[in-house]
Each structure stands twice: as structure tokens, then as C-alpha cells.
Amino acid sequence: MDNQLRNEIYDQAASWILEAGEYIRENIDAPRSIETKSNPNDLVTEMDQRTEQFFADKIKTTYPEHYLLGEEGFGDELENLDGTIWIVDPIDGTMNFVHQKRNFAISIGIYVDGIGEIGLIYNVMEDTLYSAKRGEGAYKNDVKLPSLNQQRPLNQSILALNTTWMLPENPHIEHQGVHELVKTLRSTRTYGSAALEFAFVAEGILDGYLTMTLMPWDFAGGAILVHEVGGLVTQANKEPLNLLEKSTVLASRTNIHNEIADEYVNLKAKSDRS
């Protein structure tokens, strides 16, 4: 993608994400209906759907040749990564949106033939925009984020980690390794929004993020951000991410990435999973 076109698409995406966020902020206290999806804790609101519809309309009108991969069903059915694909999570951290009315984000990753070109994560209630273009670094609002400190060892690191992965019966990762990891780390944090956890890794206020069940819209924007500050984002077993599948994710500073993946992550065989 040439720079001029990328800059044009970036400006467009940034203006849309701010517009969508402003609407959410103005309506944050409105009564809302909340549906549950596959299980009672998988929440979705009218606002998720409305926001994805907003992006679907904007993209189809302005860039009819682009594709949209989204959570709420207003996008395209994609079988490969050819062309320009917007991967959008209209509200990442829906549980926070419902319970906290803050700590959620809009996430956009724009990929061309599978290459991440533009990443945007908008912390809506804080009005903070994290953004990156490939090869140009990452920004928090107008401030360029420094490259990640590559020196701090694992025992002085803070990792975003959900308590779920410490349960022996979780179907994705052997809990013993996660327990050893928790004992080795300085501390863990859980914020309830994958997009924000990527943004915090990019910002350097978390040293890494390990999780088991992200959809492409949960990691597409964040992976570009973390990559642009010199971090690594892969599946938890170090395989490359696949933008068309649900995935484990390990995003971290490079100096602890191999150590976490090699010494603490033992994924369960897919056939064992519930």
C-alpha cells in the first residue's frame, strides 16, 4: 500500500473511530437492552451492533472494494486475506461497557493481503486514541510511544492474565505452567478488554499479555500497535497469528517472549478441548 493511500485511509478511519466514540459517550447512560450470546457471560448490546453497522456503512460507501471482518455480523464472510480488510471490534470489553461504563475500546486493524498497515484502539470514555501505521511507530494521541524497554527480566515484569487460565479444567493451557509463571512474575493485571491490554503493552505499562481465546477483531488492531514499538505478537506457542481464526495470543517485549512461550506455556491438544 503506498504511503499516500495509507495516510488517506488512516485519516478516514481515525475520524470515524472518534465519531463513533463520541456517540457512545453521549449515550453511555441511556437505558439499553443487553443480549447474551453463546453463554450468559458473553454479552452484546445494541451499541455493539449499532457501532459495527456505522463502520460497515462508512466502509462500503467510501471504499466499496474493501472488506469488513467484524464481530456482530455486518461484515463479509472471508475465506482468505486477499485485498484490503478492515477488522473491527465495535466495543471491545462489552462486560466493562455494561458493568463499568468505562474501560472499553473500539479496535480497528486494517490489513492489505494479510499485512497489518493501520492499527487503531480508542479508549472511548478516556478519549485516548492509540494508533500506528506500519513502519512509522505507534502513538498515544499525539505522543509517539518509545520503543519497549527490552531489558527488564521476567521476575520484574507485569503480565495481563485472566484468572480463568489458572483453572486446571480450562481447556486451552496446562495450568501448572501458568501457576509457575504467576510465581515468577512481579505481578499480574486483568482489565477486561483485550484491545486495551494490547494498548497498555504497546505503551509499556504492561510487559506482556497472555490469553487463550481471542477472535481476530480482538487482536487485529492491537497486534499492529505492539509490533510498531518493537514487541512481539504471536500465538502462545510462537506460531504466527491467523487473522481468520480464533487464537491464543502472547504479546510482549521480545526479551521475555521466548521465555514465557518455551518455559511456561503448554497448550492442550485441540482434541481435548471442550
Next chain:
Amino acid sequence: MDNQLRNEIYDQAASWILEAGEYIRENIDAPRSIETKSNPNDLVTEMDQRTEQFFADKIKTTYPEHYLLGEEGFGDELENLDGTIWIVDPIDGTMNFVHQKRNFAISIGIYVDGIGEIGLIYNVMEDTLYSAKRGEGAYKNDVKLPSLNQQRPLNQSILALNTTWMLPENPHIEHQGVHELVKTLRSTRTYGSAALEFAFVAEGILDGYLTMTLMPWDFAGGAILVHEVGGLVTQANKEPLNLLEKSTVLASRTNIHNEIADEYVNLKAKSDRS
């Protein structure tokens, strides 16, 4: 304590906490030396010490008959709760202060003969002051916080919980119960500041907070806040808090408090603890 005196002390404490916070914000990017205390992850900075010294000087000058119980050693050695005691954590969430330069708080609880009269928690970088006077409710800045929703069941609740308490070898709580609790809850969060976790319970964006090893300055202010919005704060086994000792803490909406304590919390005998 009569209302006029309480209001006077409240106004004084609020002005000092804002002044101390402003100094921290102005110096947040200054180079700092970081010491470790009992273990490598127990951090303390010059700013913790300076801030406690600030409160010690102010209190001793203005209220020479009051006592100070603090983390950093500028306070009094107390053997009982007689009199007026300021219980101060100058920086609650020192690890966040060091690693994140946000998500930490100054916490003050003012007790008269063991009764909590004034609670203040100041989210320094956000410039958000949570405050309460006994019998007058709690506030977030100038907005009165509503009484906690007492209806939401445990399986729709979000609890602040550190991953540490899920480790079988933790010396404080049987991990099996914690695992069952995690499976029952809607979700968990970990923010890394006890004071802020209390404030979030008071605000209703968390339904509860369960932890094992808080010092009085970690919970003194927060307990008053949560109490003033109708929540319960006890030791994890439902015994009353002791302001002179390290303690387990369960702070939550009343409708889930007994359920968590009775069905999921099994404390290890003190003699078993490392």
C-alpha cells in the same frame, strides 16, 4: 465526633490530599530511586516517604493530639485505637506508580475510638477524589454515589481478585474454593491498588474485592467508603476488621457477602502459613 469538627477535619484532609497529589503529578516523570522492602516485589519510592512525611508534618502541626498510622514509619506506634487516628497510605499501588505512572492512590481513613468517621481515596493521575463522612454517604468528586445494587447474583458479579490466591501453595486461603468462586463469577479484575479496588466497589463498577494480606493503611479509607454506600467490609471469614493488624478482607455488596465467605472462602490455619 461532632459534625462541625468532623467537617473541619474533612476539609483539611481533603485539601492536603489534593495538595500531595498535585505534587506527585508534577513530579511523576522525575527520575527516582526505588528501594525494595521485604521482598524484591515490595517496592517503595522516595515519593511514598516524602508524601507520608508531608501528612505527618501537617497532622502534627494542626492536630497535635491526633495520631498517625502510616506505612513508611513517620507515624506513631499504636497499641490501641483510642483517640483520633489518621491511617494513611501515601501511595497505594506503588508497583503501578513505578511501572505505569498511573492507577495509584493516596488513601486516608480517620477513625475516632475505632469508629470510621472520614474516608478519602484520591486517584492521583485521574484527579478523582472518592470521599465519605460517616452517615452522610460517599462521593466521587462532587457526585453522590448511589447505594449499591443489592440484587445482582454472584454469577453476574465481577470481583477484584489477585491471581496469587489461586495458587495451591499460597499460605492464606484454600485454592479450591477460590477456583470454584472464579468459575461461578461473571469475571474477575486485578488493578493493583487496594485503595482503588475499594473505591471501585463503592462506585459499583466492581461487585466485590477479596484479598488476603492488607495492612490497615490499605483498607482504612476504603472500608469507610464501601460502608457508606451500603456494602459490607469484613475479614474474609466475616470477622470484624482490626485496624492494628494485617488482615484478610472481603468487601462487597451485602447480598453476595455471606455467599462468598460461607461457600468459597476457607482460610488456612495461621500456624500453616509461611
